[in-house]
Amino acid sequence: MTSVDLEGKAVVPAKPETIADEIVVSRHSGDESYLNLVWRRFRRSVAGMIGLVLVAMLLIMAVFADFFAPLDPKLTLLPYGPPTTLSFVDADGTFSFRPVYYPIVETGEFDPITFQPLTGPDLQNPKYLSFFVRGWSYKLFWVIDSDIHLFGTADGGPLNLLGTDKFGRDILSRGIIGSRITLTIALIVVALTTIIGTLVGIICGYLGGRVDAWGQRFVDLMLAFPELPLYLALATLIPVTAPSHLYIAFVIGVLIVLRWAQLSREVRGKTLALARIEYVRAAIATGAGDFRIVARHILPNVMSHVIVSVTLSIPAIVLLESFLGFLGFAVKPPLISWGLMLQDTNTFSVLGSYPWILSPVVFVLITVFAFNALGDGLRDAIDPY
Amino acid sequence: MTDSYTAPVSDDRADLGTHGRELILDARNIGVDFKVEGGIVKAVRDVSFQLHRGETIALVGESGSGKSVTARTVMRLLTKRARISPRTRITMSGKNIMALGDRQMRKLRGNDVAMIFQEPMSSLNPVYTVGQQICEILHLHNRMSPAAATARARELLEEVQIPEPDARLRQYPHQLSGGQRQRVMIAMALANRPDILIADEPTTALDVTVQAQILNLIKDLKAKYGMAVILITHDLTIVRQFSDYVYVMQNGEVKEHNRTEDLFAGPVHAYTRHLLASEPRGAAKPLPEGGETVLEGRDVRVVYTLKRGGLFRPNFMDLVAVDSLSLGLKRHETLGLVGESGSGKTTFGQALIRLIANNGGEIFFDGQSIHDKDRKQMRPLRSRIQIVFQDPYASLNPRMSIRQIIEEGLIVNGIGATSAERVEWVRQALRDAGMPDTILSRFPHEFSGGQRQRIAIARAIALEPEFILLDEPTSALDLSVQAQIIELLRKLQDEKGLSYLFISHDLKVVRALCHRVMVMQYGKIVEQGPVNDVLSHPKTDYTARLVRAAFDIAA
Numbered sequence: 001m002t003s004v005d006l007e008g009k010a011v012v013p014a015k016p017e018t019i020a021d022e023i024v025v026s027r028h029s030g031d032e033s034y035l036n037l038v039w040r041r042f043r044r045s046v047a048g049m050i051g052l053v054l055v056a057m058l059l060i061m062a063v064f065a066d067f068f069a070p071l072d073p074k075l076t077l078l079p080y081g082p083p084t085t086l087s088f089v090d091a092d093g094t095f096s097f098r099p100v101y102y103p104i105v106e107t108g109e110f111d112p113i114t115f116q117p118l119t120g121p122d123l124q125n126p127k128y129l130s131f132f133v134r135g136w137s138y139k140l141f142w143v144i145d146s147d148i149h150l151f152g153t154a155d156g157g158p159l160n161l162l163g164t165d166k167f168g169r170d171i172l173s174r175g176i177i178g179s180r181i182t183l184t185i186a187l188i189v190v191a192l193t194t195i196i197g198t199l200v201g202i203i204c205g206y207l208g209g210r211v212d213a214w215g216q217r218f219v220d221l222m223l224a225f226p227e228l229p230l231y232l233a234l235a236t237l238i239p240v241t242a243p244s245h246l247y248i249a250f251v252i253g254v255l256i257v258l259r260w261a262q263l264s265r266e267v268r269g270k271t272l273a274l275a276r277i278e279y280v281r282a283a284i285a286t287g288a289g290d291f292r293i294v295a296r297h298i299l300p301n302v303m304s305h306v307i308v309s310v311t312l313s314i315p316a317i318v319l320l321e322s323f324l325g326f327l328g329f330a331v332k333p334p335l336i337s338w339g340l341m342l343q344d345t346n347t348f349s350v351l352g353s354y355p356w357i358l359s360p361v362v363f364v365l366i367t368v369f370a371f372n373a374l375g376d377g378l379r380d381a382i383d384p385y
Numbered sequence: 386m387t388d389s390y391t392a393p394v395s396d397d398r399a400d401l402g403t404h405g406r407e408l409i410l411d412a413r414n415i416g417v418d419f420k421v422e423g424g425i426v427k428a429v430r431d432v433s434f435q436l437h438r439g440e441t442i443a444l445v446g447e448s449g450s451g452k453s454v455t456a457r458t459v460m461r462l463l464t465k466r467a468r469i470s471p472r473t474r475i476t477m478s479g480k481n482i483m484a485l486g487d488r489q490m491r492k493l494r495g496n497d498v499a500m501i502f503q504e505p506m507s508s509l510n511p512v513y514t515v516g517q518q519i520c521e522i523l524h525l526h527n528r529m530s531p532a533a534a535t536a537r538a539r540e541l542l543e544e545v546q547i548p549e550p551d552a553r554l555r556q557y558p559h560q561l562s563g564g565q566r567q568r569v570m571i572a573m574a575l576a577n578r579p580d581i582l583i584a585d586e587p588t589t590a591l592d593v594t595v596q597a598q599i600l601n602l603i604k605d606l607k608a609k610y611g612m613a614v615i616l617i618t619h620d621l622t623i624v625r626q627f628s629d630y631v632y633v634m635q636n637g638e639v640k641e642h643n644r645t646e647d648l649f650a651g652p653v654h655a656y657t658r659h660l661l662a663s664e665p666r667g668a669a670k671p672l673p674e675g676g677e678t679v680l681e682g683r684d685v686r687v688v689y690t691l692k693r694g695g696l697f698r699p700n701f702m703d704l705v706a707v708d709s710l711s712l713g714l715k716r717h718e719t720l721g722l723v724g725e726s727g728s729g730k731t732t733f734g735q736a737l738i739r740l741i742a743n744n745g746g747e748i749f750f751d752g753q754s755i756h757d758k759d760r761k762q763m764r765p766l767r768s769r770i771q772i773v774f775q776d777p778y779a780s781l782n783p784r785m786s787i788r789q790i791i792e793e794g795l796i797v798n799g800i801g802a803t804s805a806e807r808v809e810w811v812r813q814a815l816r817d818a819g820m821p822d823t824i825l826s827r828f829p830h831e832f833s834g835g836q837r838q839r840i841a842i843a844r845a846i847a848l849e850p851e852f853i854l855l856d857e858p859t860s861a862l863d864l865s866v867q868a869q870i871i872e873l874l875r876k877l878q879d880e881k882g883l884s885y886l887f888i889s890h891d892l893k894v895v896r897a898l899c900h901r902v903m904v905m906q907y908g909k910i911v912e913q914g915p916v917n918d919v920l921s922h923p924k925t926d927y928t929a930r931l932v933r934a935a936f937d938i939a940a
Contacts, residue, residue: 034784034828278780281740282841284760286794286848287767296793300784 041381048377054370062179066138069173070152080354081164099129127153163356175363181337186317189255196260201267222261235329244332274298304382311375315368322364399643406437410477416470428454429637441614443624446634447863452617456583499574503586509558516554522576541572564595583615592725593934633657663865665897676715679884684709685746687736706732708908719885721899729908730888734854738770768798771845775857777837781829788825794848814847835866855887892935904928
């Protein structure tokens, strides 16, 4: 706490200055750890708390995606089926305690102009929504066999809350399962860019001199690349027939190469300032070596900046993935990602007739908002001193 | 000493009605609360004061006493988190300030009341010229034509005695010195001839020798315009020489108020007495004859190469920060190194202990040459040479606990075999520095400036050094804390036989602590000798000015 600003001056009386020889240790709190302080400040930010809850929900959803997805994402039903509507009132107007819906089926008639088969609700065959139902089988954590799902119909009938795509696959289930790939890409890219960026930044900022000059010119070069054209050019390097896992690894690699430079520049700036601060000089004066100074004095004080940067760059990668996926350059089937799902929306006439295929956008929106809000809250809270 | 004196302070002035001046500001029961983490801090409680035309009142107190908040309440310049108590009544020339709307308040500020702040750099906008900024004020309040405003701005700069006012009008704030910037701030404050000038620590950020000039300027202008001045300061020397009436504040309350002469002659409240007794006093114990030399520097030179001009026509210029200086420090001795900011004293000090590389000369520590050692070779010597920095907020890593901070030097130097043994060293160091040894797991932000400085001293003495470089260790501290730290340093020197190189600009502290003193200016030593000789018979003008600034501001 500095006493330069008005607030600071006003707060000081809570910690009375010593008078004569009597030492008064600050009245406020006992031993409060750093994390406690951050948490206390973080709780004050409403948006930050909403972000935290949403991020937690997203991560849980991604980890237990099979449990939350009501239908097998590869199961094909009626193409471009509209979203089913749940209702507490069934077709005869009587109240039903359990939500009821009518599955969409082909009516057997054809559109007189386009000769497309017409679809409509099957009023003879009401289905009731149940929780913890048995459905398609999956392996929890790749090991445990299970077929329990959060919700669905008791007899496993189709429930397409967000409609189906052009092959008749359930969009909601695919969105939930697709969060895995999208978030995995984002987390791996951000984790590796953060490690590389922080290391390069600290090395440049701490060593200074020639290392810094050349290191930063290299960073300049990386930052000067036009990201998107370069990315598309690199994407053509990989054969179309390559397996989808290899393809995704390549995508992640390219994203890392293109994105570490920004953080390294920020970290270098902070390190430059920290390397000249008095507590670092005091450590040199006690005889501490370079490694100790970096590990104990510089890194912990740079971390707050890095953590905030992490939470703010995750949504950027999610957005980039959805954009590249839309162009068809991010993830190849049979893997599922939000970007890949959005590729279906690239024909205007299809989008006009079946607007529900845009619903992966909602997943992206929520994710971006959640991480951004979390990052904003953290930024305000993370430097409590 | 405790606050045993609790009799209520009367709201009315001790000299009420005896001087016959017109009352222009009457503040009653100012109360300000701040909402903070986990509750409310009462920053100011029931502060009342009166201000008459043509006089200067001083609000005196240590940091956190609420003096600035009180002044800002008068200007209604508090942040949104502040809540002003409903009992507050502030009457200015018959108007109740608390009832005014924001628009009327804006008109009042600058026209009737003006304020100058501590830091003249951040109060001026760096992207506009001085002339533009003064003219803006004239234009806002008086709707002057540009030509008339410029002419008036020039007049104002002349009044605040800035040399070459025409040239200054076209200059940017960074081209002026700190003292000149403060003069520009005063010119801006005077632009609309206010009745009241609030000066919030106007000279704290300035060099000691400039301080006197600025305060005298305020005094002259006050007489010329018949203004009243509210002077906010922690410096009792300033109060004594520049104010007519004093309000002593502590923890948001006025503890005592009286005419200046009466207050200094007979302080009633325990806190006032404590403040008055905090002036650094005493002297260093005489040195035993013929002690051995601990630290010696011969012709030490530090040169910074500055690059001017562009990439294709580089023009390198050498700035000689330390110009071939020599120094010898004996065991148990305290040597003062004084000078204005920019005189090179800190650079010299840090070069002597090899925290800054020197470009020439020889340095010997305990007979060993250290000028030719690199950082690795210096390590075995580091535990014997320590440093305490000026700013206790920057010199302790906020992410480390007190134990980690003090223990680091022990680990690095391999002192103490086990963790338990090291903790015992840490506890002992804390006790030696006058801190309780129960604070091991706390973090620096939980402590006040004086306590932090004690922790920094504990870090230095934990290694049992022979020599400590004290780089202005008291200048960021309140007066009464300053006195305690001086006392502590003296005690430690006595007990442990330390040698100090004491860097300071404050000759009062130097007199209380040092055996010898060296006066630096522009990287050169202009005068040196035993502290009493130099301070009582300065040979150069520069030293004489420093001495006057410290002991007799008005002269």
